[in-house]
Amino acid sequence: MPAAPSRTLPEAQQWLRDHLERREHPFNAIDHAAAARHIDTLPGTDPETWAEHWLAGAEYFAARACEAESGGDHAGALENWWQAYQFAFLGRFPAPLHPAKLAAYHRAVECFRRVSALEPTPIQHVALPFEGRDGEGDMVRFFVARPPGGAARPPVVMMWGGIDVWKEESYARGRMLRERGFATLHIDKPGVGQSPLHAGPDAERQWDPVFAWLRDQDDLDTDRVAALGLSFGGYWALKLAHTHREHLAAAVNWGGGVHLTFQPEWQERSRNASSYLMDLMPARARIFGGRTFEDYVARCPELSLLDQGVLDLPSCPLLLVNGKDDQQNASADMYLALEHGSPKTARMFPGGHMGVGPVLPSVVNWLSEQLS
Numbered sequence: 001m002p003a004a005p006s007r008t009l010p011e012a013q014q015w016l017r018d019h020l021e022r023r024e025h026p027f028n029a030i031d032h033a034a035a036a037r038h039i040d041t042l043p044g045t046d047p048e049t050w051a052e053h054w055l056a057g058a059e060y061f062a063a064r065a066c067e068a069e070s071g072g073d074h075a076g077a078l079e080n081w082w083q084a085y086q087f088a089f090l091g092r093f094p095a096p097l098h099p100a101k102l103a104a105y106h107r108a109v110e111c112f113r114r115v116s117a118l119e120p121t122p123i124q125h126v127a128l129p130f131e132g133r134d135g136e137g138d139m140v141r142f143f144v145a146r147p148p149g150g151a152a153r154p155p156v157v158m159m160w161g162g163i164d165v166w167k168e169e170s171y172a173r174g175r176m177l178r179e180r181g182f183a184t185l186h187i188d189k190p191g192v193g194q195s196p197l198h199a200g201p202d203a204e205r206q207w208d209p210v211f212a213w214l215r216d217q218d219d220l221d222t223d224r225v226a227a228l229g230l231s232f233g234g235y236w237a238l239k240l241a242h243t244h245r246e247h248l249a250a251a252v253n254w255g256g257g258v259h260l261t262f263q264p265e266w267q268e269r270s271r272n273a274s275s276y277l278m279d280l281m282p283a284r285a286r287i288f289g290g291r292t293f294e295d296y297v298a299r300c301p302e303l304s305l306l307d308q309g310v311l312d313l314p315s316c317p318l319l320l321v322n323g324k325d326d327q328q329n330a331s332a333d334m335y336l337a338l339e340h341g342s343p344k345t346a347r348m349f350p351g352g353h354m355g356v357g358p359v360l361p362s363v364v365n366w367l368s369e370q371l372s
Helices: 009-021 032-040 047-070 074-092 099-118 167-173 175-179 203-215 233-243 264-270 280-288 293-303 332-338 359-371
Strands: 123-129 139-145 156-160 183-187 225-230 250-254 318-323 345-349
Touching: 009 032, 032 047, 032 074, 047 074, 047 099, 074 099, 074 167, 099 123, 099 167, 123 203, 139 167, 139 203, 156 167, 156 233, 167 175, 167 183, 175 183, 175 359, 183 203, 203 233, 225 233, 225 359, 233 250, 233 318, 250 359, 264 293, 280 293, 318 332, 318 359, 332 345, 345 359
Parallel strands: 156 183, 156 225, 225 250, 250 318, 318 345
Antiparallel strands: 123 139, 139 183
């Protein structure tokens, strides 16, 4: 099959400028002026050049953060470590498919830990034993952020993203939830970040120790736990809503596939999605341990929740959300899910992948109603 066409440097720069001006992913909470300068001076998009360029910005802000810490400027240190993290994340974007991008990922995790140590509301990093199979990891890692104000036993929204939004990135998306009084738990979906295992038809087992841990937390309301999966991660929220429904009060699939998305026909259509900057298929294939379009297409049909029989199981209350013109994951999957299992709530928004408009406020409002 033909390789996906790559953007020229000017085309990539324009894509980045457009996303920065709209404050769209991957520009979640970055300093606008600094990001614009780095876009203008971007020397190339090959993995090594890309990673080194954005890491230089990360080190600039890290140095400022250290200076602020030395001077006792807590707020300045927090803001500069946050920017250092944002730039390091861009260095590994969309996925660490090259050693230089892997180094940027490790630096991003380190910078985020410095952020979490300075945040005014507590962030608890947790590592649990995981009984993996041969070749899998032996730890599940996640972190929990409490809401401001020290609310007693807040409800919990577990969050994760897709092939390029990992637990550190989902932290910014959880701010609105924490302001509503929820604690947020952030974990990497199977096949990315610090997940101990690749994606597969039973990879939801990585959440088993997380649910067991939650049951032992007296300071969290573990009768009110929800799952919120973003992009590809929406698939795992939808699956957990069926397979682990006894642990969940609600779940949201925001833009994830169900069945049609995982068919070779759809993958051929979506492999050159204009909504993605670079390396879409290698980033997808990486969740299975592969690198190519062929690697991914050979494995992704096994994720079908229809073929697994999961869709016809009862579920906890479910919200299905996406953009009606999604080029990355088939929006028709949302309608397919409505034809199976328990009744569900759905909202389709204008635009492409994950929709445009008041999507996040709508999700937060629905979760607030379910967990109130």
